[in-house]
Amino acid sequence: MSTKKVLQARREDLGLPWLARSRFRERNGSQVADWAENLSALAAVFLSPMNFLRLPFFYFTLSDAFACICLFILVLRGRLRFDPIGAVPTVVWLLGLCMLLTGLLVSSMINGDPLRGTVYIVQYFFAYFILLVVIGSSDRQRLLLMSKVYVASILLMCLHGAYVINIVAETNTTFVSGSGRLTGFVERENECSALIALSVPMLLTFCFGRGSSKLGLLALPFMGYGVMLTGSNTGLASFLLGVGLFCALTLNVKLLAPIGALGAILIVIVERWGRDYLPVAFQRRVLGALESGDLDQAGSFQHRLQLIHEAIGRTKDTFLFGLGADQYALTSVLTQPVHNLYLLLWTEGGFLSMVGFIVMIGASFGPALSAWQQPGGRHLAASAICTVCLFLFLINAFPSVYGRFWAMPIILTVALANTCRYQSSTRMR
Numbered sequence: 461m462s463t464k465k466v467l468q469a470r471r472e473d474l475g476l477p478w479l480a481r482s483r484f485r486e487r488n489g490s491q492v493a494d495w496a497e498n499l500s501a502l503a504a505v506f507l508s509p510m511n512f513l514r515l516p517f518f519y520f521t522l523s524d525a526f527a528c529i530c531l532f533i534l535v536l537r538g539r540l541r542f543d544p545i546g547a548v549p550t551v552v553w554l555l556g557l558c559m560l561l562t563g564l565l566v567s568s569m570i571n572g573d574p575l576r577g578t579v580y581i582v583q584y585f586f587a588y589f590i591l592l593v594v595i596g597s598s599d600r601q602r603l604l605l606m607s608k609v610y611v612a613s614i615l616l617m618c619l620h621g622a623y624v625i626n627i628v629a630e631t632n633t634t635f636v637s638g639s640g641r642l643t644g645f646v647e648r649e650n651e652c653s654a655l656i657a658l659s660v661p662m663l664l665t666f667c668f669g670r671g672s673s674k675l676g677l678l679a680l681p682f683m684g685y686g687v688m689l690t691g692s693n694t695g696l697a698s699f700l701l702g703v704g705l706f707c708a709l710t711l712n713v714k715l716l717a718p719i720g721a722l723g724a725i726l727i728v729i730v731e732r733w734g735r736d737y738l739p740v741a742f743q744r745r746v747l748g749a750l751e752s753g754d755l756d757q758a759g760s761f762q763h764r765l766q767l768i769h770e771a772i773g774r775t776k777d778t779f780l781f782g783l784g785a786d787q788y789a790l791t792s793v794l795t796q797p798v799h800n801l802y803l804l805l806w807t808e809g810g811f812l813s814m815v816g817f818i819v820m821i822g823a824s825f826g827p828a829l830s831a832w833q834q835p836g837g838r839h840l841a842a843s844a845i846c847t848v849c850l851f852l853f854l855i856n857a858f859p860s861v862y863g864r865f866w867a868m869p870i871i872l873t874v875a876l877a878n879t880c881r882y883q884s885s886t887r888m889r
């Protein structure tokens with residue numbers, strides 16, 4: 461063998477350990493990055509209902525911090541997807557978001573407070589774009605895990621609520637209002653009940669979808685009790701609507717029969733022996749209205765109706781340009797924002813903002829309907845459709861939805877439904 465070939469062989473031998481170490485470091489670094497990405501994504505989801513973990517001077521939560529960490533890792537690794545719910549639905553979603561933000565910004569510049577308008581835009585952009593690409597960049601397995609983590613977080617909130625009200629007997633604290641209503645991790649009574657209702661379709665999917673376990677149904681009574689603790693009429697109606705709509709979409713007699721039977725048994729038990737054991741807030745704000753049919757007993761219904769009538773009268777003057785972000789309460793005779801997001805967006809951002817929001821959320825039906833047509837995708841499609849429909853129903857009673865706890869259940873269910881398209885493509889190949 462020539463001297464040249466001997467020297468070359470020696471160089472290759474000397475290079476092998478270095479190459480092995482390099483590959484080991486690369487593989488080990490990739491595993492660490494995977495671990496950090498998964499952990500930050502799961503933390504962002506689990507902490508999203510925990511609205512009390514936020515900065516005191518600006519609305520930025522601990523969940524937002526983990527979402528930003530996950531976004532940073534995704535960008536560094538080149539794993540960020542810009543079609544998180546499919547190409548066409550994502551374009552429609554972004555078009556609606558742009559309409560929403562443009563209306564609010566222009567109206568704030570012309571009639572309102574430009575600084576406040578900028579803050580609103582940043583909050584809505586984070587909730588409905590940053591979270592969309594962060595959560596939507598996950599694969600099917602991680603989305604399933606994140607959905608289970610989200611439901612677990614809601615269940616924890618319900619169990620914690622039962623503890624602080626029934627055992628500790630807290631009132632006028634971070635988690636319980638002065639009137640004894642559960643505010644939960646969200647720190648708001650009605651929002652807490654709405655969040656519980658929005659998690660019901662996900663829970664039922666895990667109980668009756670492919671590869672599911674019926675053990676998850678044990679969480680349903682605890683969630684229902686959590687809604688009772690809030691004393692929210694809107695929350696109770698949404699909770700029942702979520703169960704009924706999911707049963708109707710999946711045509712699941714096996715689901716409807718036991719839930720219906722359990723509900724009937726509970727009603728009989730409560731009527732005969734358990735009325736005094738119901739949460740006081742539920743008896744005072746909900747049960748009386750249900751028994752008498754008198755809406756005056758249903759919480760603050762009449763006051764909200766006055767706000768809605770006032771807002772309807774103001775829409776004719778705010779068709780093109782609104783009052784500006786967060787300006788309705790300052791100009792209202794009742795000095796409060798209208799508890800109806802459609803009307804609030806119209807009056808503060810103009811008709812463009814309201815239509816933009818509807819277009820954005822309406823884009824969610826694209827992946828859901830696509831999943832409906834795929835083998836094994838019916839339950840995921842039903843979960844997405846139920847969650848979006850519940851959300852569109854709920855915002856009739858709320859003034860703003862830029863809190864990340866609002867966007868999370870929508871994005872999770874729709875992104876998960878979108879994965880059915882890739883599963884189908886894999887089977888076809």
